[in-house]
Amino acid sequence: MAAASSLKLQIEGMDCAACALKIETAVARLPGVSDINVSYAGGTLALNVDPDRTSQRTIEEKIRALGYRPAGSAPQARPALPTKRVREPWWQATKARLVFMTGALFAAAFVASFFLPEWDTWLYATAALISVVPFARRAVAGALAGSPFSIETLMAVAALGAVAIGEAEEAAVVIFLFAVGELLETVAAGRARAGIEALIDLVPRTALRRASTGVTETVAVEALAIDDRVVVRPGDRIPSDGVVEEGSSEVNEAPVTGESMPILKEPGAKVYAGSINANGELCVRITHVAADNTIARIIHMVEEAQESKAPTARMIDRFSRWYTPAAMAVAALIMVVPPLAFGGDWMTWIYRGLATLLIACPCALVISTPAAIASGLAAGARQGLLIKGGAALETLGKVITIAFDKTGTLTRGHPKVTDVIALSGSDDDVLARAAAVERNVSHPLGVAIVEAAKERALELPATFGGGIAVPGKAVTARLKSGFASVGSPRHAAEGTEIPADVRDRVLALESEGKTVVVLMAGKKIEGLIALRDEPRDDAAEGVRRLKARGVNILMLSGDNQRTASAIAAGLGLEARGELLPDAKLAEIGRLKQAGPIAMVGDGINDAPALAAASVGIAMGGGTDVALETADAALLRDRVEGVADLIALSQATLGNIWQNIALALALKAVFLATTLFGVTTLWMAILADTGATVLVTANALRLLAYQPPK
Incomplete structure (x- = not known):
């Protein structure tokens, strides 16, 4: 038996959390498959698979049967340099073709009904039955793969039921509006992915490499090796992380760290890939190859973060597994109880039951959390706030205590x-x-x-x-x-x-x-x-901003108590000194009993405490340790970045609950109007589509988030 190998597939057409859940359920039923991570935000499926039990081709066929298209595969290892997907225009996508097809069939039936009015029901029924076929096939494939209560199932049952009771015109409209809603989800998901992929444009594709003879040549960035020397002219982007060896110039690091002011770089200073050289020529010694520079690490980390599920997202996934069958049961009761128990009209109550099915579609609810998390992660990455997953992003907004290391964290790290x-x-x-x-x-x-x-x-x-x-x-x-x-x-x-x-x-x-x-x-x-060792310039302001958010703050230090107390007093916080690493670890454990705690350190000597805290936050300007050891890292290496992290997390949590409330409120309103006979079938599907679009649009607002000052 072969050892399990890692596989990562790009999935086209997977544009909502419900789609991701359906794929995850189907793939999990295949033998030899484990550690499945599906990211609708990234459009990827990552897993471990035993090739002797299930081949990659089998996995791809299973995905195609569900109505999605595997667009390519890659090993789990990081690529040489992040590359953008080649995306077709939205109007050429499969879902756009479905919109055009269902729209054309409905339009043809509408026009033909003017010339053959006695055949209008049959014309609309034909249009509806042809239009529902692609969705019905996906519903059957989903049911066979373990997802019998998918959104396609609800829509197909409602449409076929409408045809059966003589409401063929509404059935055709419902199918068309459902197709439009899916297309809108595709466009919205594309915008969310573009937020991260825009980082890829920051890295130039070529560099001016200086040979030992002093001659420069243009080479691909991938060809740069550690200790190569490159020339960066005014206006050029720095091709990879390195150290300045010659020259001095101001460098704009805003695209990478979010720092708004250009920073003077002289010999010995670190520079990051993607930064923009302003006014002087620099000779830079390369310290990281293209696959391992700061931009590549940011993109890789955010992609991994989007693949991990936040606690609220996992809770809603569990909720949706019983919510949809429960909604179908309620719809069935609406259809049969009033006629049987109260002598109601069968056609009227079947119609209202079908409308309830459409209103019950959980898409807006399921997408409420992952859409907000994906936008929050992308917004943070643009500002130099790197967060390793939805769980960390959620927890940051709930911490009640933040413990800071002293040396190199609250202070400059040198006397x-x-x-x-x-x-x-x-x-x-x-x-x-x-x-x-x-x-x-x-x-x-x-x-x-x-x-x-x-x-x-x-x-x-x-x-x-x-x-x-x-x-x-x-x-x-x-x-x-x-x-x-x-x-x-x-x-x-x-x-x-x-x-x-x-x-x-x-x-x-x-x-x-x-x-x-x-x-x-x-x-x-x-x-x-x-x-x-004096406090950082922004330490006092960072502490003040955290206190304003109601967070308890203290400093844990290995220095003597007198020194620790003196520094802490100037910043207005409590200090506990003379703590060896094991004592600092025990203090984190004690504080954690009262509620979530974040530990802020330099990512090296504070590694045990960072790991023990609810969330570990590493300072350190994008060093290897800062990016690899903690749950979050601050590229700008500023204390105020901790307050920015908390503010971003709280904004994301607020966005999530807005989305959940919006989705549930719209469903409650339309359920009530349906029971009183106000809502039609096309209004019901429009309500579901509208809720999904509103929730997605609300989540996308986070892409433009700026922390309050």
């Missing part, structure tokens, strides 16, 4: 000079001398001191020989004026007596969560420098 206190000379003198001592050292504190001196454009004193570092204590270098050292207050206290007022200053700075270093010349203290 910055906050205070310079001169005890001898000026502040600039102290900073310049300290930077001179530290300039050849790679310790983060030393790098921060040198960076601060550069920002002030200070001229550094010359040193004689390299600095000598004693780990955990000090760095010493020889300046023109003699030996100078930059070290910890404890090290300084070992070499000299620290005055009481200086000790007080050190303690005051440390109480603010800052690290203090002492500049000494010989045994004389010349100044103090305080450093701290």
Whole structure:
């Protein structure tokens, strides 16, 4: 027996959630098939299949029997570069041909009835019976494949029943309107898919590759390898992820990350595929091949997310399995109970029962959730908010607590000079001398001191020989004026007596969560420098926006409690410090007992906590870990992105419940009017079609969603 292999098929004509459910039910009955994922939003069927038990051809024949067309297959592995489907114009689609055919038959019967009025019933009956054949075949195929109560079944039974009781004209109209409704679903589904496929246009198909000789040549993007150098001219799109090696320019990353302002890129800066180079020529070293760049990952992740079902969608799928047969039973009771129990007219109540069948079509209800989820995922991807599935998108809107890691999440991830206190000379003198001592050292504190001196454009004193570092204590270098050292207050206290007022200053700075270093010349203290990993520029605003939505926020950190509390106090949130990874994991578990919790981290050292939370959110500008480990990732690497995620999720949940309420309300209204004899058959099918179109249109509004500021 061969091992099960992965298969992914593109399905043409699968334009609603009910269609996807029918295909899933049929394929699940085939031997050797497992792990089925059907996405109406993506128009795909993914599964595992044992080829010795069921061949790909058998699967495709089963799909064709249901009235859909397998348009191509691909392995589950990611393609070399995402490509668009070749789509035929809507008026050439199978469903458009059905509209034209049913419309032409009805029009022919209508015209002929003027010349042969005595034959009008037979003319309309003939038109209706011919028109219903394609739908009846799909209904029979669905019944044989395990879906006896499909939408086609309801429509075919209603149409044939109308012909049987002499309402052939209405039967022909019903079939035509049903075909129109299916075509409208196709057009709407195409618009939703275009929202994601538009990302594919962001990546150029060619690049200017620079050879080792300096000569450039135009090559296909797929031909680029890691460590290739490419030239990106002003106005060009960056062909793949990489690092700038030469040149400087502003780069518009809005198409990828949603960042509205161009960002200055200089040597060493990361750039993303699809970003637009603005005003200078760049030489970029490629770090990801075309199949693995940020755009390809975004598209792949959103496609996978659309294939996964949200909890509400699964609930509605279960609901629809008994809803449709229950609706048929109710329609049957409407047909027989009034005539038998109350002496009602048989034809009148059969007619009303048939109208009830049409009103009961669950298409609008079934599509209410997946349409909104697909639009929400696409809207998020356009803004650099990557969400790995409908379940994560739903859960985000329900979280009651958000836990942030500190370093690299709420803070910049590297120390910055906050205070310079001169005890001898000026502040600039102290900073310049300290930077001179530290300039050849790679310790983060030393790098921060040198960076601060550069920002002030200070001229550094010359040193004689390299600095000598004693780990955990000090760095010493020889300046023109003699030996100078930059070290910890404890090290300084070992070499000299620290005055009481200086000790007080050190303690005051440390109480603010800052690290203090002492500049000494010989045994004389010349100044103090305080450093701290400062909050991100948008951290306070991001926290404020989350609090405004009623979310509880706290910070979980491995730093000492004093440092964690100082940072948290400035942002207006609670802090829990000195948490080792296992303690942080236990804290997430404790908080989770009170309700859904989201954990926000850098996607590397916080992986256990991200996995344990209800939703894990990774910061990190599209790094491999950020895209692979968490349930959601923020390409813009901003704290406000968490608030944007929550806002998008809540907007999507609101859209879902609007759709459900709209679908059920319309059905309730038309059911009542049907029982009182107001609704005709063509009005009933128009009501169902209209509800489906309204629900889909409402869901598509999310494609233009912008988070509130």
